[in-house]
Amino acid sequence: MLDPLFKPKAIAIVGASTKELSIGNVIIRNLQKYGYTGPIYPINPTAPEVCGIKAYRSLAEVPGEIDLAHIIIPSTLVPLAMEECGLKGIKAVIINSAGFSEMGEEGAKLQAEFLATAKKYGIRLFGPNCQGTINSDPALKAYCNFTFTYPEPGHISVVALSGGVGALIMQQLADLGIGQRLYASNGNACDVSIPEIIKYYGDDEETRAIILYTEGFSDPQAFLESAREVAAKKPILAMKAGRSLQGAKAASSHTGSLAGVDIATELIFEKIGILSFGDEGEMVRAAMAFSSQPNPTGNRVGLITNTGGPAVIATDVLVACGLDVPKLSDASIEKLKVTQFPEASLENPIDVVATAGGPQFRAALDVLMEDDGIDSIYINFVTAPFTDTDAVAREIVAVNQLSKKPMVCNFMTNLDLERFQKTMAILKAGNVPFYANPTDAAKALGALAKYGRAKQRQIGQPTIFADIKPAKAASIIEQASKEGRSVLSATEVYAIFEAYGIPVAGWKVVGTAADAVAAAAEIGFPVVVKVDCEAIDHKSDRGGVAVNLKDAAAVQHAVEDMQVRLGSFGTLNFFIQKFLPGGRELIIGASAERKLGHLVMFGLGGIYVEVLKDVIFKIAPVTHLEAAEMLAGIKTAALLDGVRGEKGIDKEAVIDLIQRVSQLLTDLPMIQEMDMNPVMAFADGAFAVDGRIRI
């Protein structure tokens, strides 16, 4: 579908300019400089040629077929130009011009206008207010962009909402000598969207890894679906900016999108195994490792160093990335004893010492390659003046080319010296990912290993519960909706919970003290009595809740007391519920998320949620694994296992409960907010004790 955009056979530039450095000139120069293999048709009403290429007064005059056009003309002229593109049979248009939806209402109207025209002719639109695309395929070399970085062909493809960040990523990849495949920065994205581009990259065989920069998605669900498929096939490295409130405000000011910190994007990344980065430099450096290295199958790193301190730094960073630098096997250490200098350290890190040459490095590398207790290799390589650094580099390359285990190299040198430039060239030609300091190299390996773990994480399918009554729950919500009520009554909430098999503490709603006593006897003492009246909101504060009532007299007294004190609010009902002392107070909540479904929240109740904000979110539907991750993911997870001799809680019951909530939300998308606060969890079972649902 996007072939005309990424693999154009002929390109027209509507708004081609003879003015040096103008966009209508730079794009043609870029196509020429990069070596575009198809015909270029500058469209200019007066100039006979632009950049040495014959120009045409209009698209209609162009003799050949055109599948892609750039439009670089004042915004008000774009709708007409689009009509001409349609008549010429153009299939894709990149609108570099600005002045549309990002500039307010008038611009948005123009955008709608040309979009309608494009739809009419079946033209796919890229932009407006965008940079464009690049395809480095040596057979095509399409540089449909006004940026100034000319990437070597390779296997990393980049898509960025922001042209500034896209160009930055492309430049940094180039600076690290990393080849690139496709590039896209689609600005206002009125038609071709990031989800579509990601899908296209997923289908592109030459793309082995994808870098994504975004500030949020206009259609998160579409992204989730297309990216899920792609992420299953190849690594996606992503950065979401606008994490802080002020950052989100800055994002909103430049894209005209909604402001507000969204946590959903990160949750999507997590759900489908996209690697999330908070630092663009770190992401690009990780891409260098992804472009050449296999995935680690585990977390155990073997570290070779010819200098002490950088190995300490690397070890710290590897450990912080969740990796392990374990002691080597006795067999490995024995082998090292034979091959290394006497002053070498043979534990892990292996310090081959500064005087180590090719043979010492190679022997250490071979040992790590063969040790079953090691999954990946980290190398510190400082170019000591008194060693044959080329020989060391050649051995590293030779082992790298076995592609048995991933490796990264921290290459510490002075590149002003020709001698070491040569050493670097050997590493580069041998596809060894190398970095200028230990932290950077260790983080790149950390990212590889994190991806390895993400690949092994099988989140599975959401459990489909059969013992539920969706129709009953739906009808309750329908009725409330019909009556114009957005907050459901306690009876309705509990009925919905019961319809979904969510265990609740035994309950009954009654109107009189006598019925309350009877209900309590049926439920079993002790009980809680809560006033049930829509007009009373902070029940606790108003004395509308009485807990731990141990006998009939206490229940009767509590109800009668509330009738006296709260009668003025209107007709009172009373919610009688089993009182469950002890146990661990949990909170499970959910909220609807724009164009995505629901976010489900789990945490410990009370001060843990109020003061520590110690909660975990996941996107519904939540699988068994994800629910288990929620329990394990809170900072206070140890409390679930019991402390000070307490028994731990019944985690499977809570996991079951979270999944039932998830199914409820998936079945009933009209629910806007819901919480169970608290859920009381015991060594045997967990029960929703209080619940709220807002539709």
Next chain:
Amino acid sequence: MLDPLFKPKAIAIVGASTKELSIGNVIIRNLQKYGYTGPIYPINPTAPEVCGIKAYRSLAEVPGEIDLAHIIIPSTLVPLAMEECGLKGIKAVIINSAGFSEMGEEGAKLQAEFLATAKKYGIRLFGPNCQGTINSDPALKAYCNFTFTYPEPGHISVVALSGGVGALIMQQLADLGIGQRLYASNGNACDVSIPEIIKYYGDDEETRAIILYTEGFSDPQAFLESAREVAAKKPILAMKAGRSLQGAKAASSHTGSLAGVDIATELIFEKIGILSFGDEGEMVRAAMAFSSQPNPTGNRVGLITNTGGPAVIATDVLVACGLDVPKLSDASIEKLKVTQFPEASLENPIDVVATAGGPQFRAALDVLMEDDGIDSIYINFVTAPFTDTDAVAREIVAVNQLSKKPMVCNFMTNLDLERFQKTMAILKAGNVPFYANPTDAAKALGALAKYGRAKQRQIGQPTIFADIKPAKAASIIEQASKEGRSVLSATEVYAIFEAYGIPVAGWKVVGTAADAVAAAAEIGFPVVVKVDCEAIDHKSDRGGVAVNLKDAAAVQHAVEDMQVRLGSFGTLNFFIQKFLPGGRELIIGASAERKLGHLVMFGLGGIYVEVLKDVIFKIAPVTHLEAAEMLAGIKTAALLDGVRGEKGIDKEAVIDLIQRVSQLLTDLPMIQEMDMNPVMAFADGAFAVDGRIRI
């Protein structure tokens, strides 16, 4: 004192070698290449010259005076060479040779031997097993080192425990074009120590900022004292590696120092205002800003950008660094309206848009310079092909040279293009700190601002309490020590607390049930009864504690019951104490730290310390400000203010208590460990309820 080392008038190389690339050759070449202005005397038993310089068979044969010698000979020969250095009147020796304390006992013996000789002659020793020093002073140009980076003169001085990391830092500074002043990497550090070097850098007028890499200190107290003085005068940027257990193990393997994660080093940094980094690249990039920019006087950043996305990233990172990107004043916005393009964003970030040239940038910079609500400036500068980037750079430089407010620039370009190399050269010549991506630039500004905050933080002097009886406490400890007891009895602990004015819940130790009842009546009910018997350790688990005893009968019963159940352990005493219900459970503890004094710990008691490990440490003596920071610094600090309508605790009482503990520890250094668990804190007062002291 260290002048002969850092400002040598003449240098001998004992072990000068004709062998290319050997250390004894490289050091001479480095001195030549760097342009050392004094005489060089190669010492070689056979060669008539080395590197084209006349060589001498021995130091004794050298005609002129020598103040510094390198020694690069087999380790066993070093003691003899040291004797010769002494006879020649040499004042400082850099021992590059390895094979000493880092290699075990035999090496340590050799090290002790030449150290004794050096002491005899008053020679200062640098190393052994080290790189050496560099002084970039154009009048001296002393490169006493075998590394391969040749720094330009400047104002950053570097000291690194690890030569590998030292060289890396030097190289990265050079790669960023940052001038350097002094360099030192002292390996085994048998004599000249990092504290001394720091002090020397502190006294060196040309050194404006110091970079320190360490894996811990052999004498932390010495470091604290010398660095405190220096940090008051100039910024110290520091990195401590070996943060993880595996990292500390790696450090110990290459330095032969003690293993184990030390938290004291970071606490020293915090106490005296040293900026701590976890990433060596980040530290070096921060140094670029420190080498040219004034300190920010506040946290409010004005952001100018000519591209959208990088401003979002920068805002996120600035906010994460504790900075603020506030809305500009109306007056500033009005001024911007006049000078900026209509499509510019005039809030903060100011998006001058990609077409902005010198005048637009300058006008925006001027507005930020004049706005009293802005303390520092961050610039995103992407070199759009269609703008006069040199003009933009010149305006940035012009404003930078006013030195009114600190600025950093994220300069996004393709340096393969000559045109942009020129733009970069303008920024460089103008001392603008510039970076290749927004995160790096924002973090550098974040470091500047953090230093600004550290300068403003006045920790003050520790409170000296007059209402204490140090002699009484000392005599109790002396007595216990005399009796060979390391764990003090409850009576002793409480007596020491009382001697230092530490409020304790009323208590008495008795031997019989009758006395217990009398004591309880005197203290006031309710009380706690605890068995007091050295042989019983887990009192609670053994039923040796009874709480909330409300009357005489309950006390009598509790004591008699314990007498029956626990009598077999030996003579039982009973500790009767006021029971204090409610209140917030805190923990205050302390432990002796090798060569530093004590670390004091504060946290919330119970599960908060057990599960969340939510505690803060400081080095004693703790000032009022530091004690207040301890209360404010725990993650659960909000609980101290009261939640769910509870009253907050009496923070001043806790701060007072922490300071009294601190004074107690300072007065009684023989205390190894101490804790008060819990301290019960109320809206009015705080009381130690249980205490332990180990000497």
